[in-house]
Amino acid sequence: MNIMNEMESFLSEKGAPDIEQFIDKNLQITQQIYAYLEARSWSQKDLAKALGKSEAEISKWLSGTHNLTLKSLTKLETILEQDIITTPQMARHMYEQVRFVKVNVYASVNVPVYSEEYIELNTSKPYKLQLLKAS
Amino acid sequence: MDQLNLKVNTFVILLPVTRFKRITYYTVRVEHDDLPLFTKFIKRHASPEFKEDMDLIRSWMRNLGEKIGASTDYFRQENHAHAIPPSIGLTKKGCGLRLYCLRVNHRVVILFDGGEKTSQRAQDCPIVAPHFELANRLALAIWRVLDEGQLQTNEYDDLVLVPNLKIAL
Numbered sequence: 001m002n003i004m005n006e007m008e009s010f011l012s013e014k015g016a017p018d019i020e021q022f023i024d025k026n027l028q029i030t031q032q033i034y035a036y037l038e039a040r041s042w043s044q045k046d047l048a049k050a051l052g053k054s055e056a057e058i059s060k061w062l063s064g065t066h067n068l069t070l071k072s073l074t075k076l077e078t079i080l081e082q083d084i085i086t087t088p089q090m091a092r093h094m095y096e097q098v099r100f101v102k103v104n105v106y107a108s109v110n111v112p113v114y115s116e117e118y119i120e121l122n123t124s125k126p127y128k129l130q131l132l133k134a135s
Numbered sequence: 136m137d138q139l140n141l142k143v144n145t146f147v148i149l150l151p152v153t154r155f156k157r158i159t160y161y162t163v164r165v166e167h168d169d170l171p172l173f174t175k176f177i178k179r180h181a182s183p184e185f186k187e188d189m190d191l192i193r194s195w196m197r198n199l200g201e202k203i204g205a206s207t208d209y210f211r212q213e214n215h216a217h218a219i220p221p222s223i224g225l226t227k228k229g230c231g232l233r234l235y236c237l238r239v240n241h242r243v244v245i246l247f248d249g250g251e252k253t254s255q256r257a258q259d260c261p262i263v264a265p266h267f268e269l270a271n272r273l274a275l276a277i278w279r280v281l282d283e284g285q286l287q288t289n290e291y292d293d294l295v296l297v298p299n300l301k302i303a304l
Contacts, residue, residue: 003174007162008153010177011197015190023194027203034208063221064209065195 146301155200216270235270242292
């Protein structure tokens with residue numbers, strides 16, 4: 001194997017499955033936290049203040065390789081007022097309750113069209129939306 | 136680590152390693168050396184003793200490469216250079232290995248060499264100190280050629296490799 005292939009194959013090889021899963025989940029979680037922070041226009045400093053932790057500690061929590069405890073995660077969920085982890089069973093339960101979704105469609109600046117409809121969720125058929133001219 | 140003779144002009148050559156959806160990884164080879172720095176790192180840590188740490192670094196690099204990109208949040212700042220992984224990880228002892236690199240932008244990461252960090256400050260660790268020093272010299276040299284326009288990025292923020300470009304340290 002030549003030198004370049006050796007480096008490439010190192011990166012493409014899979015490691016221990018538990019480590020792969022650990023990194024994958026950890027990055028998913030930190031990405032979710034960063035998204036919540038961005039939505040609130042919060043910096044890591046704001047989060048540290050809200051949690052009563054040092055900035056260095058929060059930076060470590062959000063590094064993507066830190067072993068966050070469930071206790072730390074629930075503290076974060078409480079402060080951010082959002083779920084960070086939702087199990088598949090809980091997600092199914094939550095979304096089974098949704099029967100109707102409101103759809104607003106805005107299109108084209110030159111020919112303004114506007115549609116506001118309630119559609120019943122039915123996974124067995126595709127949805128067709130009719131675009132109406134704004135009155 | 137082989138000591139570089141910094142009294143004479145030392146040049147490095149930039150080499151692509153692999154391209155993922157969101158990150159292209161590069162490395163450098165010191166002129167007259169047989170192996171690029173990242174290959175040296177892989178070879179020196181191929182023993183079972185480092186398997187867990189290497190798995191962690193590899194998985195982390197691939198995940199960022201495929202899904203996230205080189206966000207600054209996920210790199211340790213090491214003066215002018217960077218290092219991975221950013222924090223202690225899965226194992227009780229944490230990840231002792233440091234791989235020095237340069238995060239150029241969200242698309243480009245240039246991998247150097249590294250080792251097992253045994254003290255709080257990289258400069259105080261006999262194993263990683265030379266890698267830390269070299270990574271910082273390399274980082275400054277690469278920023279210099281980028282600033283001077285000898286090395287450029289394309290519309291996707293990836294590097295445009297120039298054949299035979301030798302970067303002076």
